[in-house]
Amino acid sequence: MSTEARKPPAQIALKIRRVLGGKAGWNGVAVQFAFAAILGWIGYEIVSNARANLENQHIAAGFGFLRNNAGFDVNQTLISYTGSDTFLRVFVVGLLNTLVVSVVGIFFATVIGFIVALCRLSPNWLLSRVGEIYVEIIRNLPLLFQILFWYLAVLAALPNPRQSISLLGFAFISNRGLVIPRPIGEGGFEPFLAMLALGIVAAIALRIYARRALFQRGQMIRIWPYVLGLVFGLPLASILVFGLPFTFEMPQLKGFNFAGGSRIIPEFVALTLALSTYTAAFIAEIVRAGILSVHSGQMEAGSSLGLSRGTTLRLIVVPQAMRVIVPPLTNQYLNLTKNSSLAVAIGYPDLVSVFAGTSLSQTGQAIEIIAMTMGVYLMISLLTSAVMSVYGWRVSRSLGA
Amino acid sequence: MSDITSSGYVRQDLLTERPAPVKTTGFIGLVRTRLFNSPTNILLTIVGALLLWFTIVPSVRFLMVDAVWTGKDRTACLTENAGFTVGACWPYIQAKLPQLIYGFYPEAERWRVNLSLILAAVLLLPLLIPRLPAKGLNASLFFFAFPVVAFFLLHGGGITGFGLSWTAGLLQLFDDSIIGAGQALLSLAKTSAIAPLFWVAGNLIVLVGTAIYWLIFPLTWLRDQLQGTGQSVWADFAITAAIVSLIAFVLGGGVRTGGRALTSSIATFIAIAIVIKLMGLDRGGLPVVATNLWGGLLVTLVVSVTGIVTSLPIGIALALGRRSTIPLIRIFSIAFIEFWRGVPLITVLFFATYMLPLFLPGNFTVDGLVRALIGIALFTGAYQAENVRGGLAAIPRGQGEAAAALGLSWWKTTSLIVLPQGLRHVIPNLVNSFISLFKDTSLVSIVALFDLLGSLRASFSDPKWSTPSTAFTGFAFAGIIYFIFCFGMSRYSLFVEHRLNAHRRN
Numbered sequence: 001m002s003t004e005a006r007k008p009p010a011q012i013a014l015k016i017r018r019v020l021g022g023k024a025g026w027n028g029v030a031v032q033f034a035f036a037a038i039l040g041w042i043g044y045e046i047v048s049n050a051r052a053n054l055e056n057q058h059i060a061a062g063f064g065f066l067r068n069n070a071g072f073d074v075n076q077t078l079i080s081y082t083g084s085d086t087f088l089r090v091f092v093v094g095l096l097n098t099l100v101v102s103v104v105g106i107f108f109a110t111v112i113g114f115i116v117a118l119c120r121l122s123p124n125w126l127l128s129r130v131g132e133i134y135v136e137i138i139r140n141l142p143l144l145f146q147i148l149f150w151y152l153a154v155l156a157a158l159p160n161p162r163q164s165i166s167l168l169g170f171a172f173i174s175n176r177g178l179v180i181p182r183p184i185g186e187g188g189f190e191p192f193l194a195m196l197a198l199g200i201v202a203a204i205a206l207r208i209y210a211r212r213a214l215f216q217r218g219q220m221i222r223i224w225p226y227v228l229g230l231v232f233g234l235p236l237a238s239i240l241v242f243g244l245p246f247t248f249e250m251p252q253l254k255g256f257n258f259a260g261g262s263r264i265i266p267e268f269v270a271l272t273l274a275l276s277t278y279t280a281a282f283i284a285e286i287v288r289a290g291i292l293s294v295h296s297g298q299m300e301a302g303s304s305l306g307l308s309r310g311t312t313l314r315l316i317v318v319p320q321a322m323r324v325i326v327p328p329l330t331n332q333y334l335n336l337t338k339n340s341s342l343a344v345a346i347g348y349p350d351l352v353s354v355f356a357g358t359s360l361s362q363t364g365q366a367i368e369i370i371a372m373t374m375g376v377y378l379m380i381s382l383l384t385s386a387v388m389s390v391y392g393w394r395v396s397r398s399l400g401a
Numbered sequence: 402m403s404d405i406t407s408s409g410y411v412r413q414d415l416l417t418e419r420p421a422p423v424k425t426t427g428f429i430g431l432v433r434t435r436l437f438n439s440p441t442n443i444l445l446t447i448v449g450a451l452l453l454w455f456t457i458v459p460s461v462r463f464l465m466v467d468a469v470w471t472g473k474d475r476t477a478c479l480t481e482n483a484g485f486t487v488g489a490c491w492p493y494i495q496a497k498l499p500q501l502i503y504g505f506y507p508e509a510e511r512w513r514v515n516l517s518l519i520l521a522a523v524l525l526l527p528l529l530i531p532r533l534p535a536k537g538l539n540a541s542l543f544f545f546a547f548p549v550v551a552f553f554l555l556h557g558g559g560i561t562g563f564g565l566s567w568t569a570g571l572l573q574l575f576d577d578s579i580i581g582a583g584q585a586l587l588s589l590a591k592t593s594a595i596a597p598l599f600w601v602a603g604n605l606i607v608l609v610g611t612a613i614y615w616l617i618f619p620l621t622w623l624r625d626q627l628q629g630t631g632q633s634v635w636a637d638f639a640i641t642a643a644i645v646s647l648i649a650f651v652l653g654g655g656v657r658t659g660g661r662a663l664t665s666s667i668a669t670f671i672a673i674a675i676v677i678k679l680m681g682l683d684r685g686g687l688p689v690v691a692t693n694l695w696g697g698l699l700v701t702l703v704v705s706v707t708g709i710v711t712s713l714p715i716g717i718a719l720a721l722g723r724r725s726t727i728p729l730i731r732i733f734s735i736a737f738i739e740f741w742r743g744v745p746l747i748t749v750l751f752f753a754t755y756m757l758p759l760f761l762p763g764n765f766t767v768d769g770l771v772r773a774l775i776g777i778a779l780f781t782g783a784y785q786a787e788n789v790r791g792g793l794a795a796i797p798r799g800q801g802e803a804a805a806a807l808g809l810s811w812w813k814t815t816s817l818i819v820l821p822q823g824l825r826h827v828i829p830n831l832v833n834s835f836i837s838l839f840k841d842t843s844l845v846s847i848v849a850l851f852d853l854l855g856s857l858r859a860s861f862s863d864p865k866w867s868t869p870s871t872a873f874t875g876f877a878f879a880g881i882i883y884f885i886f887c888f889g890m891s892r893y894s895l896f897v898e899h900r901l902n903a904h905r906r907n
Contacts, residue, residue, distance in 0.1 A: 041578070141840070
């Protein structure tokens with residue numbers, strides 16, 4: 001007869017204690033009660049004070065004000081907006097402006113950041129020093145300082161529209177902003193877009209197919225001619241069949257300002273410049289640290305396998321560096337988005353400027369407006385961190401396998 | 402012997418000297434190996450040199466060669482008067498320097514700002530040099546005594562009571578609020594559907610409030626008695642000193658080992674008494690300078706030093722809370738940290754400026770500077786919490802377990818074993834946070850405080866000095882100040898990091 005291993009006692013009381021009070025047990029429960037009482041007391045004080053103060057100032061709490069007419073103009077709108085639109089529309093306009101400046105800023109920051117990182121990693125001594133000087137100067141000056149510098153010093157020093165600086169004859173820089181040709185949709189626009197989308201989707205599908213062929217059957221398929229044909233050839237064919245997708249409306253100098261073309265306001269230019277150069281310095285450091293984190297033996301192993309330098313970089317070094325680079329890089333993108341709120345200092349109509357600034361001073365609904373503004377940023381950062389934790393989980397799984 | 406020399410494979414004559422190897426060290430070597438060793442590199446060198454040429458030369462020309470150094474107003478800095486293309490307009494900085502450093506701080510009182518800055522420097526420098534002794538005393542002077550002294554120096558004003566009155570006042574406020582909440586519940590009970598529940602809860606809270614009232618009655622009574630006497634501050638001070646020293650003596654181990662605690666407590670109180678007497682705090686202190694007159698570098702430094710001093714305790718508390726196993730405290734800490742880290746600082750400042758006054762009792766006005774300071778302290782505290790948590794996580798579990806095996810309580814384990822080691826690990830990260838805090842202080846200019854950047858911006862609108870190069874000159878000056886501070890801090894953090902990792906070097 002075999003002796004069964006005795007089951008450990010259930011220890012239900014211990015488990016309950018653990019769940020309720022952590023390691024500290026019943027003491028922990030008592031601490032929690034005291035903590036909850038203090039929190040409740042603070043919450044009660046806040047609510048009762050806020051209620052009394054709002055009553056004194058004759059402000060009605062609630063989100064009803066969002067349906068009122070805003071009555072002020074915004075000088076950059078992506079969707080149609082007039083002064084007689086509601087505060088809700090102001091909120092959407094501000095949010096879209098924030099997103100636009102963030103996306104454009106992220107694009108340029110990434111490009112500049114990678115270039116500076118390559119400079120710093122370059123074997124050329126002078127170029128690496130230039131990169132280092134750039135990073136040190138930019139990182140040690142406040143972002144607001146840089147935004148104001150671009151806006152109040154550099155852009156204000158530009159000539160007026162009549163003497164504007166011409167870029168190749170179709171874009172003009174002046175102290176009123178950057179004027180560029182505006183695309184106007186023609187008859188061939190929809191087929192062009194459809195063909196472009198089709199080409200991109202087909203190219204992605206082709207790449208997936210080629211990867212699968214490589215990994216499962218060991219078959220190398222040269223896909224780049226087909227990809228080029230799909231992405232450029234299909235839209236080109238559509239232009240030939242349906243005519244030009246759009247024409248450009250050229251800006252013309254009339255009187256003291258430009259007519260035609262689309263104008264990018266100087267606030268946007270200053271903000272994008274400052275945000276992208278500032279974030280680029282941090283991105284450069286991240287990329288550099290990421291590439292340096294790959295052991296030099298990896299490069300040597302690659303070349304001993306007979307891979308060329310470019311192939312080694314592309315297949316061995318970069319994928320490993322990306323694992324180190326991506327999380328802090330996303331963090332920098334998030335920082336850039338949050339820093340775009342400094343637009344309020346120069347009057348670029350972003351979310352904080354038009355909603356938490358102008359709308360707040362017009363309606364006095366401080367609690368609702370600031371809560372909505374903070375909520376937007378909080379949502380963006382929580383979404384990003386959720387995506388990043390999924391990414392981290394996938395990376396650690398692929399490393400473990 | 403002879404057959405060796407004659408054998409064919411031994412060389413008979415000396416080799417000719419080979420040319421010296423290409424030098425790979427020093428300046429020449431650097432030029433040869435890292436600048437001009439291949440066509441691509443030569444091209445890159447030219448690109449780099451061009452970049453430097455087109456940035457450094459114009460900057461130097463602007464700042465030094467083409468600059469105007471003397472003058473009374475804008476006319477000196479105009480091209481037609483100077484006779485050449487004018488670069489920096491330094492007389493403008495000279496004229497605006499007081500405003501950029503002190504803001505509108507009254508001229509007769511500026512010695513107080515200078516004195517505070519000197520005090521800060523005297524206390525901070527020995528703290529930064531690792532070799533100097535008495536770090537504990539130095540740190541407590543800088544982090545506890547200096548902020549109080551600087552407050553009375555910069556702001557002015559005196560005190561009407563001391564520890565006893567303050568404690569009594571605070572407890573009374575707390576008690577009033579509790580009784581108020583109970584009575585609000587009772588009045589709600591008249592109309593609500595679940596009236597009995599509210600009635601019971603309200604009565605219970607009022608009962609607790611009344612109990613607390615009687616509990617703190619001796620304190621409030623004593624305070625009222627003290628207010629009657631002429632020397633209320635000194636009497637209050639004496640009683641507070643006696644009570645605190647007694648508590649220190651008892652907690653320090655009574656007759657056996659409490660002597661040390663007693664002497665340090667008495668020494669502290671004597672020092673406080675000297676400070677009170679010197680600054681005349683009991684007789685109203687220095688004349689009050691309202692914070693809306695502060696400005697320039699003063700505000701920048703006040704905001705950053707306050708942020709540094711207050712954010713660290715908040716950060717440590719939140720980090721410990723996040724590592725705690727008690728569910729509610731952990732959840733609260735996580736939510737608090739993630740909330741403040743998820744929103745931009747500017748919305749935090751808007752929150753502090755527009756929303757915070759609504760949350761406080763109507764008769765309670767908070768100064769604009771203090772509001773911004775509260776916002777910055779909470780914001781930076783959340784960031785410091787993550788730094789501190791990193792340090793705590795780096796301490797091996799064995800340390801805490803060994804402390805527990807020795808029978809140390811949680812508090813002692815944390816404050817004597819885990820925290821000192823953990824904080825040492827993350828000093829570089831903390832300093833980096835301080836750098837970003839210092840840079841972020843420029844944001845207070847958006848909520849109508851005139852820090853260095855705000856004063857600079859205000860000075861641009863002065864028609865007396867409006868020239869084409871005014872803005873560039875102002876930014877150059879402010880940029881140099883910011884750069885010196887931030888670069889200095891970052892070099893210091895590198896130095897500390899190097900020092901802390903000394904054992905890992907080989």
